[in-house]
Amino acid sequence: NAGVTQTPKFQVLKTGQSMTLQCAQDMNHEYMSWYRQDPGMGLRLIHYSVGAGITDQGEVPNGYNVSRSTTEDFPLRLLSAAPSQTSVYFCARPEHFTGSANTEAFFGQGTRLTVV
């Protein structure tokens, strides 16, 4: 999807390993988010950021860290992977609603993570 790039697309980790999912946007947008999606479920918000240096927790933050040193990048870190973190992860430039105008959300193509 235009403007939001996620890497890698697929990853297999062993329990206890660490890794960073990369997300970059080229739209100079303030807001960015990370979601996870498990089979048969909708997306759940992990962490979000409203600007460089500012992050906050979403619905399911445990086991994940984020940072926002630049506007462009919003990496998601798994410090010690667990099988429960097997999921599809989506980075998004969320919608920005101003009351009179709206910028629609853009989602990345997803990272399929398996923890064995």
Added chain:
Amino acid sequence: DAKTTQPPSMDCAEGRAANLPCNHSTISGNEYVYWYRQIHSQGPQYIIHGLKNNETNEMASLIITEDRKSSTLILPHATLRDTAVYYCIVRSGGTSYGKLTFGQGTILTVHP
């Protein structure tokens, strides 16, 4: 944000209109109705949103009842590529900080 209820699945013939309902009986005055869809394994895609007036864009139409307790997404001429999970989301105006709450959605299957 108000809770939404959608049927788990629907079928539609190719070329016909697909009408996807959504109930949001607890919606409050400043909450908007958003529709997204997710085609197999891809990231969600924004379709349309509205407050109380009917809305139309190049992808779909959104019909919101006068009491705003329910809405219908209409794909006027469904194609096989419209097969996807459709999510109805209700959230307040202002800055959401990306906190979209996705429910189970409706699996729409368009068949030849």
